[in-house]
Amino acid sequence: MLKVESVTKIYGEQEASYLALEDIAIDIADGEFLCLLGPSGCGKTTLLNILAGFESVTRGRVTLDRRDIRGPGQDRVMFFQDAGSALFPWLTVEENVNFGLKLRRTPKAERGPIIDRYLTMVGLDTHRGKFPTQLSGGMRQRLQIARALAIEPEILLMDEPFAALDALTRRRMHSFLVDIWQQTQKTIVFVTHDISESILLADRIAIMGVGPGSRFEDVIRVELPRPRDPGDAAFGEIYRSIERQLALEESKLGDEAG
Amino acid sequence: MTTTSTAGRGAGRPGPAIAPARSVVERLRPLLMVLASLAIFFVLWQFLSTFVLNPYLIPPPTAVAAAFVPMAETGEIFKHVSISLVRVVIGFVLGSALAIVLGVVMGRMRVVYELLDPIIEFMRYLSPTAMIPIAVIWFGIGENSKYFLIFWGTFFFVLINTIAGVMRTPIARQRAAECLGASEFQIFILVVIPSAVPYIVTGMRVAMASSFMSIIPAEMLAADSGLGYLLQTAGMLVQTDRIFVALATISLLGFITDRLFRLLVDRTLRRYMAFVSAG
Secondary structure, eight states: OEEEEEEEEEESSGGGOEEEEEEEEEEEOTTOEEEEEOOTTSSHHHHHHHHHTSSOOSEEEEEETTEEOOSOOTTEEEEOSOHHHHSOTTSOHHHHHHHHHHHTTOOHHHHHHHHHHHHHHTTOGGGTTSOGGGSOHHHHHHHHHHHHHHTOOSEEEEESTTTTSOHHHHHHHHHHHHHHHHHHOOEEEEEESOHHHHHHHOSEEEEEOOSSSBOEEEEEEOOOOSSOOTTSHHHHHHHHHHHHHHHHHHHHHHHHHO | OHHHHHHHHHHHSOGGGHHHHHHHHHHHHHHHHHHHHHHHHHHHHHHIIIIISOTTTSOOHHHHHHHHHHHHHTTHHHHHHHHHHHHHHHHHHHHHHHHHHHHHHHHHOHHHHHHHHHHHHHHTTSOTGGGHHHHHHHHOSSHHHHHHHHHHHHHHHHHHHHHHHHHTSOHHHHHHHHHTTOOHHHHIIIIIHHHHHHHHHHHHHHHHHHHHHHHHHHHHHSOSSSHHHHHHHHHHTTOHHHHHHHHHHHHHHHHHHHHHHHHHHHHHSGGGOOOOOOO
8 A cells, every 4th residue: 555644745945945736635546547737847856756765755754565665676667758758768769678687687498488578468578689779659658567567567657658649549559558467466656637538548546736735636536347438428427526626726826827 | 963973863663662772862862962163162272272262371282282292191181180189089088087076066066056156257268278378388388288278178168067957857857756756866876977977078069169279379379299389380481372271181180179078968968968858
């Protein structure tokens, strides 16, 4: 269980400080798929960076299985939107996956089968000798997923991983990710500003308000069976209710500006 | 001419032969255009110096070639070439090595960068030519002053590029490595340095070109051998044909060295040379 307890994040000091997150709390169960949804600048990525251990909290605490998160660890792997810069361009597909295994000192004999398994899972087993530059955007994201899964983390932290892909590739990546998630039973925390994407993927959606001092405005449980269909009436209903909530947030921003 | 004849032969053959025939032409095109460019240049030069301009001030290619033959026969030109080349290579290797080491440290350690950057920002405007008088006083007119001047010209280009390469290592890549279990030191060795390679190589190429520019004034002002010295003595005796031989040799030498450097990089560092774009 990943537990976030009244987390507040303030950047800078005194007058120059910025209150990014205020009193955020949520329990994320093992194997759950949680989406953090909100307008840009609402602190979604900040929260994700805190979960990853890249940033510290100002107040509150974050624990994984009752242990404090003090820094990055192999139990949590972060995914980046820009796979091009997150991957190692001088290593082949296979070597990118091998990178984490080498660092963990996985015995050489075991690495081969692990690499095979995850490259097959993401459909890149026939491209193992290629370099990331020779892959399409979707394939690069799949390689990022294989590289992460190979070190067997408990939690995948994904920062708008599909935002830069074209619509068709994105749809394919959505069903692909749900498949992988169902196969591997990982906990996923997925940041997005796309309402449809969050309904398609998540067990629960945490809606974040605009900053400064953004907090969870609401946490919605999506009960629709998978695979989900955006044309479905129930899907549309959830979509409209989230949209209303976000519009409310936008108007708040407008009032402040006015 | 070559183009039409090849395409014609290809067109006469049955279907599949056409495509390869065309692609051969396409592949040869850059080479053919270079040859055409050179041919036009030399013919025009020959014509202008013979019939329009003063052939004494601008000797035609045939006269330059005639001046080159005895210089090659006696080995004079090759002696100067090898002397200049050795000076460039030694200064370049020393300058690059030290600049890479210091650049990597400055790119990674903020205090070191903050303390050294202001000094470097001032000193980089001192061209090797400006350093000639002091270099001669410090090191004499022997080899050491040439090594120093080439070193000076190389150092700043490579240093500034190395710092930039280290600093621009994508934060996402470093964090990804951290998630995969890399320590601070492992991130530095396994991620930051490989990411900086394309920048370092670019800096070295610029430095190489600048080395060939700085060796000439250094040898003109303070040497008794090398291409700059050859140029200087030919100038004093107003031997324009020998001046042109020296100029052509300098161009050719710089060009060939750059190509060799690129070939070497391609052979050894190819996989590090890819800049990956977003998406």
